[in-house]
Amino acid sequence: MSDLRDHEAELVHLLERLGRRTRFAEVMADRSRGLGVRLDKRSTTLSPQPRLEGAIVRAWGGERWVEAATSDLSASGTGNAAEVLDRQLEKASGGHDPPGESATTRGERTEEPAQPMRDMDPEEMIGLAKDAFGWATAVPGIRDTQVHVGWTDQERFYLNSAGARCFQRLSRVIAGVAPLAFENGRVEFDFLSEGGIGGREQLRFLTEEKVTHLAKGTLELLHAKAPPAGEMTVLLDPSVAGTMAHESFGHGTEADQFLRDRSYLKPLLGETLGPDTLTIVDDGAYPGGWGTIYFDDEGHPGQKTVLVDRGRFVGALHDRETAAAYRTKATGNTRRADFLSRAFVRMTNTYVEPGDWTLDELVREAKDGVLLERATSGIEDPQGGQMQLKVKKGRKIENGQLTDLVTSMALSGKVLDFLRATRGISRRADFELGPGYCGKGHTDLLPAGTGGTYLLSTAVVGTA
Amino acid sequence: MTATPPAETAFRVADRLRADGPWDVFGERIRRYEIHLTGRSVEMARGPIVLEGYGVRLLRPRDGRTGVGFQASTDLSDDGVRSALAEAEAVSRHSVFPAKSVALPSTAASRGAPVDVRDRALWERPMEALEAHVATLLAAFDGKADVAPSFGSLRATLTEASIANSSGARASFAHTTVELELAVKAFGGPEGPPPGEYWVNDSFRRIEPGRVRGDVEAWCGFARDVRRARPTPSGERPVVLPPSVVAGILPSVLGYRFTGGARLREVAPAEGTVVGVPELSVRDDGRVPWAIASAAVDDEGTPQRSRTLVSNGAVSGLLYDLLHGAAFEVPSTGNGVRGGEWFHDWRRFLHAPVGTSTTIVVEPGTSGSDAEVVEAAGDGIWVQQLGWAIPDPLSTAFGGEVRIGYRIRNGKLAEPVRGGTVGGVVLAPPGSPSMLSTIGALGSDAVLAEGVLSPTILVKGLTVAGPGG
Numbered sequence: 028m029s030d031l032r033d034h035e036a037e038l039v040h041l042l043e044r045l046g047r048r049t050r051f052a053e054v055m056a057d058r059s060r061g062l063g064v065r066l067d068k069r070s071t072t073l074s075p076q077p078r079l080e081g082a083i084v085r086a087w088g089g090e091r092w093v094e095a096a097t098s099d100l101s102a103s104g105t106g107n108a109a110e111v112l113d114r115q116l117e118k119a120s121g122g123h124d125p126p127g128e129s130a131t132t133r134g135e136r137t138e139e140p141a142q143p144m145r146d147m148d149p150e151e152m153i154g155l156a157k158d159a160f161g162w163a164t165a166v167p168g169i170r171d172t173q174v175h176v177g178w179t180d181q182e183r184f185y186l187n188s189a190g191a192r193c194f195q196r197l198s199r200v201i202a203g204v205a206p207l208a209f210e211n212g213r214v215e216f217d218f219l220s221e222g223g224i225g226g227r228e229q230l231r232f233l234t235e236e237k238v239t240h241l242a243k244g245t246l247e248l249l250h251a252k253a254p255p256a257g258e259m260t261v262l263l264d265p266s267v268a269g270t271m272a273h274e275s276f277g278h279g280t281e282a283d284q285f286l287r288d289r290s291y292l293k294p295l296l297g298e299t300l301g302p303d304t305l306t307i308v309d310d311g312a313y314p315g316g317w318g319t320i321y322f323d324d325e326g327h328p329g330q331k332t333v334l335v336d337r338g339r340f341v342g343a344l345h346d347r348e349t350a351a352a353y354r355t356k357a358t359g360n361t362r363r364a365d366f367l368s369r370a371f372v373r374m375t376n377t378y379v380e381p382g383d384w385t386l387d388e389l390v391r392e393a394k395d396g397v398l399l400e401r402a403t404s405g406i407e408d409p410q411g412g413q414m415q416l417k418v419k420k421g422r423k424i425e426n427g428q429l430t431d432l433v434t435s436m437a438l439s440g441k442v443l444d445f446l447r448a449t450r451g452i453s454r455r456a457d458f459e460l461g462p463g464y465c466g467k468g469h470t471d472l473l474p475a476g477t478g479g480t481y482l483l484s485t486a487v488v489g490t491a
Numbered sequence: 492m493t494a495t496p497p498a499e500t501a502f503r504v505a506d507r508l509r510a511d512g513p514w515d516v517f518g519e520r521i522r523r524y525e526i527h528l529t530g531r532s533v534e535m536a537r538g539p540i541v542l543e544g545y546g547v548r549l550l551r552p553r554d555g556r557t558g559v560g561f562q563a564s565t566d567l568s569d570d571g572v573r574s575a576l577a578e579a580e581a582v583s584r585h586s587v588f589p590a591k592s593v594a595l596p597s598t599a600a601s602r603g604a605p606v607d608v609r610d611r612a613l614w615e616r617p618m619e620a621l622e623a624h625v626a627t628l629l630a631a632f633d634g635k636a637d638v639a640p641s642f643g644s645l646r647a648t649l650t651e652a653s654i655a656n657s658s659g660a661r662a663s664f665a666h667t668t669v670e671l672e673l674a675v676k677a678f679g680g681p682e683g684p685p686p687g688e689y690w691v692n693d694s695f696r697r698i699e700p701g702r703v704r705g706d707v708e709a710w711c712g713f714a715r716d717v718r719r720a721r722p723t724p725s726g727e728r729p730v731v732l733p734p735s736v737v738a739g740i741l742p743s744v745l746g747y748r749f750t751g752g753a754r755l756r757e758v759a760p761a762e763g764t765v766v767g768v769p770e771l772s773v774r775d776d777g778r779v780p781w782a783i784a785s786a787a788v789d790d791e792g793t794p795q796r797s798r799t800l801v802s803n804g805a806v807s808g809l810l811y812d813l814l815h816g817a818a819f820e821v822p823s824t825g826n827g828v829r830g831g832e833w834f835h836d837w838r839r840f841l842h843a844p845v846g847t848s849t850t851i852v853v854e855p856g857t858s859g860s861d862a863e864v865v866e867a868a869g870d871g872i873w874v875q876q877l878g879w880a881i882p883d884p885l886s887t888a889f890g891g892e893v894r895i896g897y898r899i900r901n902g903k904l905a906e907p908v909r910g911g912t913v914g915g916v917v918l919a920p921p922g923s924p925s926m927l928s929t930i931g932a933l934g935s936d937a938v939l940a941e942g943v944l945s946p947t948i949l950v951k952g953l954t955v956a957g958p959g960g
Contacts, residue, residue, distance in 0.1 A: 067756065069588075069589050069755050069756065070587060070588045071586055071587045072588075073582045074561070074582075074843070075561075075562055075578055075582060077544075077562070077563035077565075077841045078563065078564035078565065078571070078574065078575060078578075079544070079563070079564070079565055080565075091535060093535075093537075094535070094537050095540070096541075097541075098542055098543075098544070098565040099565075111539070149585045170757065171757070207758075207885070211920050212919075212921065213919075214885050214886055215886055216885055256956035257725045257956055257957075257958075258958045287529050287530060287642045287674075288530075288676075289642050289674055367838075369525070369527065369535060369537060403881070404879065404881050406878045406879040406891075408688075408878070410641070410674060411685075411687065411717065411894075413892060413909070414892070415878035415891055417881060417891075434886075435883065435886065435888045435890075437890040437891060437892065437912040437914055438912075439878075439892040439911055468672050470646075470670070470672075487911050487912065487957060489911065489957075490888070490912070490914035490915060490956070491889065491890025491912060491914040
């Protein structure tokens with residue numbers, strides 16, 4: 028099978044050519060293949076991954092980085108990219124060495140799943156989607172169901188003038204089911220979505236039992252009450268705890284925001300932010316994680332970085348530049364959305380480590396409050412330290428018992444207050460790591476995993 | 492010697508497409524330029540990032556329905572076009588859409604009247620124009636000891652779009668888009684409150700240097716107000732939404748629930764259904780000058796126009812692309828839009844068209860200026876910025892954190908508020924309150940803000956949940 032390594036000669040030549048004008052250059056070639064199936068009552072849509080491949084070249088201009096990208100990996104295409112950079116480097120003279128340490132990693136990671144999705148016939152993918160559709164719509168009252176099954180094989184090939192050479196192939200699989208119910212003009216849905224690196228084993232969660240349960244839950248949502256509003260005890264399910272770890276906390280640990288003085292967390296490094304039961308990590312090496320990477324886009328291996336260790340804020344995420352500024356090591360978190368996008372410090376799989384409570388114990392401890400389930404989105408506020416998390420549904424907690432089902436909610440508050448108010452985290456048996464897409468702001472989306480177990484704290488809740 | 496520019500991308504692909512119709516090709520030749528800022532310094536300048544590509548769509552009759560095949564590619568070689576075609580053909584054997592046949596726009600029908608969507612100065616000297624705009628932006632912060640940008644980017648996309656189809660239609664147009672992200676930070680004094688930030692995220696078609704000073708003054712004011720803001724109070728109270736906030740709510744909901752796609756899935760409102768107050772009229776208009784989604788023709792080659800969605804509070808029409816129009820045997824309304832369903836991708840050729848809104852136009856009312864709308868609110872909240880409303884198009888629920896707002900007391904803007912959430916539903920069954928059915932006032936002036944052209948709106952039926960009393 029051909030892969031990006033077939034273009035190694037052109038990419039090496041490009042680096043050699045740039046080496047005459049710069050103290051450091053790197054190139055990242057990127058290619059994806061894949062297929063998605065979306066199915067509902069009226070239509071079936073197949074979406075192949077676009078035939079889009081190319082390379083981005085970054086060189087140090089003495090004072091700042093310059094970049095050029097090409098979607099043509101032939102000698103002529105990479106030559107044109109080199110010319111663009113040559114012209115920019117010509118203008119930049121003198122200056123200093125590039126910030127930080129250049130990676131020298133050499134490695135290839137192409138772990139092949141036992142049953143790669145690329146070997147699955149499209150009709151078989153459609154068949155899987157139809158099964159899930161059939162299970163959901165067999166529940167009386169479910170009018171329609173949207174099912175999605177998809178896979179992507181992404182190759183990245185990174186080379187730099189310091190000798191790094193990293194090739195990786197990541198096979199990501201994702202699927203989701205969303206049954207729909209209507210009544211008297213009200214439309215509701217619930218959803219289930221899982222994904223990770225691997226093959227068709229990632230689809231094992233699509234069982235008749237789970238989908239039927241989901242569909243029955245959707246019908247209940249038609250009669251769900253409005254959520255309570257105001258400041259109260261909140262119990263986050265694993266998906267919401269993970270979204271909190273990523274959006275509310277994690278973005279403030281991306282050290283490029285430290286350099287810009289745009290993180291409320293920067294002055295708190297080393298401080299205690301929560302109870303000693305609270306540990307938050309970012310783990311690019313998490314086996315099978317949706318956001319796992321073998322190498323980042325500066326040639327550093329993906330790794331586990333502890334951000335909060337037993338309540339103490341101990342670590343941030345670094346690229347070469349921020350690592351140099353803070354006299355530490357890059358953490359394998361430099362990521363580009365694709366070969367056309369610039370690199371930023373980004374998260375991989377971010378999660379809250381499990382604690383030792385059971386869910387029942389947390390509900391009793393909550394006494395009165397609300398359980399928030401099925402995270403739908405979150406947005407960061409790295410400067411202000413506020414939080415916004417949105418969920419599809421929840422349950423009231425009254426006198427230590429789960430009671431009424433309630434509709435979608437938004438959670439708000441100050442992240443530091445929220446962490447300090449953490450009163451309990453449930454056991455490893457509840458742990459989930461789910462798939463999501465993360466933006467740096469509103470752009471540059473890339474796969475990021477979020478996870479955790481049930482987490483009890485205090486926040487403001489309202490309708491959303 | 493002046494080089495002859497190559498013909499439009501879609502035409503070059505169409506000329507080599509050996510396929511039976513119906514088919515269409517959407518092509519783009521894109522130049523992208525970016526300037527990234529850290530504080531007041533340029534961290535990185537990028538560009539030109541040059542990308543040329545196309546999407547081929549095949550519409551194959553299959554047992555009384557249509558097999559839809561689509562593939563996008565940047566490979567314009569003969570082999571590349573053949574490969575993309577073969578993949579689209581394979582996909583069409585599995586994808587099924589409930590339309591008997593789809594009629595593509597003909598040569599004559601694909602000629603829409605021009606609309607202003609190209610910034611000429613930006614087109615001709617892109618990096619210089621961006622650099623000049625960045626300089627103007629930064630200069631507007633001069634002399635401000637307590638406010639400065641901390642992070643930002645200005646990204647310009649210059650696109651030559653082209654469309655060709657098997658009915659002989661050939662259309663092309665050029666357009667520019669600029670995305671601005673700017674984090675404006677207010678600070679000062681170690682004993683003072685923590686820094687405050689107003690985070691600007693905006694997209695527009697042209698650079699208007701004349702607006703910069705006023706915009707920066709306003710952003711700095713909001714950033715300062717974040718520092719002194721009090722907690723948002725809880726309760727059901729009137730909420731005033733300026734156009735920039737309306738832009739985060741209405742397009743996502745109306746752009747799905749008022750389309751042929753929603754009708755196909757039985758979630759579109761029936762014509763005549765009352766969804767709003769009698770003063771409310773809403774249309775979709777693909778020809779609003781300088782609007783992000785405006786163009787002479789849509790992304791399927793159908794001329795753009797204005798389409799009424801809500802007239803005096805009642806539903807009066809839906810939006811259709813070619814496929815969904817064919818499913819209901821009605822013509823496309825010019826709402827075939829590429830660029831992704833949830834996030835607008837600057838590489839539109841990568842996406843098959845979907846039926847959605849272009850610019851949602853809320854017709855202005857008679858409630859006067861913003862100050863008069865605030866006066867009508869009496870006691871309430873002005874929401875200047877929500878964290879992210881992210882409406883759910885199916886249930887139409889929306890909501891988000893108040894990043895910065897203002898208390899309205901006795902009909903006047905009072906102290907800034909921050910935190911807590913504002914939310915509700917855009918559409919609700921008869922008898923239940925919704926955003927559209929509890930509008931208390933519509934301002935007299937419409938302002939273009941990304942996907943809407945809207946006046947400031949006073950809504951009486953939204954829930955405010957905050958830590959404040």
